[in-house]
Amino acid sequence: MPKEFVFFTYLLESYAQSRHMSAAAVLSALDARGRTEFVYDMYEMYHSEDIENAFRDIDNLIATGEPAW
Template sequence: MSKEFKFFTFLLESYAKYKGVTAAEVLKILDEKNLTDFVYNMYEIYHIEAIENAYMDIDSLIKTGRTAW
């Protein structure tokens, strides 16, 4: 199992807990909005920042669907 996959799993589970939902529900939303690969590929940024920064970014991605800065 890659370090990216381990972190992505951790991120999904911790974000779900933060939002009061299940990780499956978060993954479903990301899949529906075609954001799963984007979030997964943000490993290099998300794993070095405070986890709350990733939460804010995911909130914004889900709300706007925008992946380009």
Template sequence: MSKEMRFLVFAIEYYRQAKGLTGPEVAALFREKGLSQYVLDNYFLYHIESPDLMVADIDRYVETGERPAL
């Protein structure tokens, strides 16, 4: 498994716990919003910042559909 995929697993689990979601709920959200690819696209940013900032950024993307200006 690549380091990016390991990080994606971490990100999904961290997001699930931070938002109090069940496994099926977070899986559905990530699938519906394309969040797995979003996290992978932002891997180099997310793996060096606070996981809480990642959660906030994912929430902003879910709400607005806008990607961060990198």
């Protein structure tokens, strides 16, 4: 299994738990904005930073479709 997929799954599940959502709901929200692949492709940045930075990006991606930076 690719390391990117393993991390993506971990990230979605961790984010969902922190926001009291299901991982399926998070995935659906990202899909609705067309940003799922963006999050997956951010492996290099997200796995090397504090996870709260990734969470902020996901918050913004779900709300606006744009990353927080």
